[in-house]
Amino acid sequence: MSQIPAELKYVSSHEWLRLEADGTVTVGITEHAQELLGDIVFVELPKVGAVLGDGEQAGVVESVKAASDVYAPIEGEVVAVNGELEAAPELANSEPYGQGWFFKVKPSNVADLDKLLNAEQYAQEIGA
Amino acid sequence: MTAPKRTPLFDEHLAAGAKMVDFAGWEMPIHYGSQLKEHEQVRSDAGMFDVSHMTVIDITGADAKAWLQKLIANDVAKLGFEGKALYSGMLNADGGVVDDLIVYLTSYGYRMVVNAGTTDKDLAWMEQQKAGFDVTLKVRRDLAMLAVQGPNAIAKVCSVKPTLADAIKSLKIFQGLPAGDWFFARTGYTGEDGLEIMVPATEAPAFFRELLAAGVAPIGLGARDTLRLEAGMNLYGHDMDETVSPLAAGMGWTIAWEPAERDFIGRQALEAQKAAGVAMKQVGLVLEGRGVLREGQKVVVEGAGEGVITSGTFSPTLKHSIAIARVPAATGETAQVDLRGTLTEVRVVKMPFVRNGKKVFN
Numbered sequence: 145m146s147q148i149p150a151e152l153k154y155v156s157s158h159e160w161l162r163l164e165a166d167g168t169v170t171v172g173i174t175e176h177a178q179e180l181l182g183d184i185v186f187v188e189l190p191k192v193g194a195v196l197g198d199g200e201q202a203g204v205v206e207s208v209k210a211a212s213d214v215y216a217p218i219e220g221e222v223v224a225v226n227g228e229l230e231a232a233p234e235l236a237n238s239e240p241y242g243q244g245w246f247f248k249v250k251p252s253n254v255a256d257l258d259k260l261l262n263a264e265q266y267a268q269e270i271g272a
Numbered sequence: 273m274t275a276p277k278r279t280p281l282f283d284e285h286l287a288a289g290a291k292m293v294d295f296a297g298w299e300m301p302i303h304y305g306s307q308l309k310e311h312e313q314v315r316s317d318a319g320m321f322d323v324s325h326m327t328v329i330d331i332t333g334a335d336a337k338a339w340l341q342k343l344i345a346n347d348v349a350k351l352g353f354e355g356k357a358l359y360s361g362m363l364n365a366d367g368g369v370v371d372d373l374i375v376y377l378t379s380y381g382y383r384m385v386v387n388a389g390t391t392d393k394d395l396a397w398m399e400q401q402k403a404g405f406d407v408t409l410k411v412r413r414d415l416a417m418l419a420v421q422g423p424n425a426i427a428k429v430c431s432v433k434p435t436l437a438d439a440i441k442s443l444k445i446f447q448g449l450p451a452g453d454w455f456f457a458r459t460g461y462t463g464e465d466g467l468e469i470m471v472p473a474t475e476a477p478a479f480f481r482e483l484l485a486a487g488v489a490p491i492g493l494g495a496r497d498t499l500r501l502e503a504g505m506n507l508y509g510h511d512m513d514e515t516v517s518p519l520a521a522g523m524g525w526t527i528a529w530e531p532a533e534r535d536f537i538g539r540q541a542l543e544a545q546k547a548a549g550v551a552m553k554q555v556g557l558v559l560e561g562r563g564v565l566r567e568g569q570k571v572v573v574e575g576a577g578e579g580v581i582t583s584g585t586f587s588p589t590l591k592h593s594i595a596i597a598r599v600p601a602a603t604g605e606t607a608q609v610d611l612r613g614t615l616t617e618v619r620v621v622k623m624p625f626v627r628n629g630k631k632v633f634n
Contacts, residue, residue: 182303182307182494183306183307183308185564185586186562186563186564186586188562204612206563206564206586207586208307208308208494208498208564208585208586208588209307209494210566211564211566211612234308
């Protein structure tokens with residue numbers, strides 16, 4: 145049974161979003177996504193300063209089993225990436241909602257968050 | 273659609289926390305938590321694989337030897353004593369690989385082990401080739417099979433079967449030993465030392481639990497694939513199939529050309545290929561930078577043409593990607609792989625990549 149924290153937002157391509165106190169949004173992949181991928185061995189992150197459209201490719205996650213694109217779940221500018229994750233990609237397996245975060249964006253319109261899935265809707269989406 | 277089949281160890285897998293998947297019509301463990309940890313366990317200690325989905329066929333009859341000399345590309349005449357094993361391709365008339373298999377010499381005749389996914393077509397093919405031969409095939413679904421692999425595998429099996437320890441320790445590589453209804457062979461699919469053990473299905477769960485108690489961890493199909501790829505071993509349906517010549521799939525060493533009068537199925541086609549020059553060869557590819565080589569990716573060799581990756585993965589032992597590829601025969605020391613749209617330089621090496629826990633290519 146996958147963990148789906150109630151305080152986060154989600155998109156159906158299995159990224160989660162968390163609105164931080166400073167107005168930025170932290171993005172990662174869900175517990176369900178890391179379970180599907182299996183052991184993660186490489187992560188490719190976007191460049192700081194890149195402006196990504198909603199649904200635009202933001203990176204790649206490669207597991208032993210498969211390669212999978214990571215999408216920007218909200219439009220905005222990338223303000224930070226998790227360098228630690230590049231060095232230790234297994235963090236996305238062990239702590240998908242913590243140390244395994246991918247990048248932070250400054251959203252063009254913070255209200256876009258309201259349109260995304262809440263935990264209950266995401267749980268339905270993945271049949272959990 | 274029929275329900276997936278279950279091996280005699282199904283309940284043991286669930287008890288050990290396995291994630292089960294459908295594999296060739298069988299419900300099999302893909303991992304028990306982490307594929308990477310299972311891989312490491314086999315390279316450094318000992319792990320066990322349920323390979324009961326593979327098919328054991330006992331072959332008897334006055335013509336068993338002559339029939340096998342026609343059926344497979346390697347020559348069972350090389351099997352000098354009981355328990356000795358031989359790896360071979362079973363070819364069609366065009367020289368394509370119907371399956372790859374192991375055959376053992378036994379007191380009653382021969383024992384063959386074939387792949388799970390190919391069992392039905394193998395048996396149909398073998399039946400077709402039986403005309404005129406006094407030979408009987410018996411599928412041994414009453415047996416389960418466990419592969420115990422790793423540097424400590426043999427010692428741990430011996431600790432569980434102390435009365436057989438001396439006999440098991442005396443086995444040389446590619447030799448087997450019958451012990452009542454059991455059969456121990458020093459063979460495997462990981463590049464480590466170890467045993468493949470056939471055991472009556474009813475006794476398999478208790479044996480599995482004994483091995484578990486002796487510190488032999490269960491290993492899923494995921495790690496089985498990364499281990500065999502590091503060992504440079506072919507996987508049927510990926511690295512070769514009925515459309516691929518064994519000469520283009522790194523199986524040249526399994527073809528017994530002598531004696532020249534042994535007319536095995538596929539011989540004429542292979543001789544014609546050799547005379548014309550084999551266009552493709554099998555090599556290992558190494559990507560030391562980021563990214564993972566995957567099956568199906570295109571290989572570009574400047575001045576020589578194109579090839580394809582037939583198996584690729586991240587190597588848990590080497591911490592970078594490796595692949596098995598079929599490439600133009602003129603391929604030299606480097607090639608390029610189309611990695612998700614980007615042509616990326618890779619090194620071409622002679623396999624295996626890893627043997628007995630250590631990197632072996634240059």
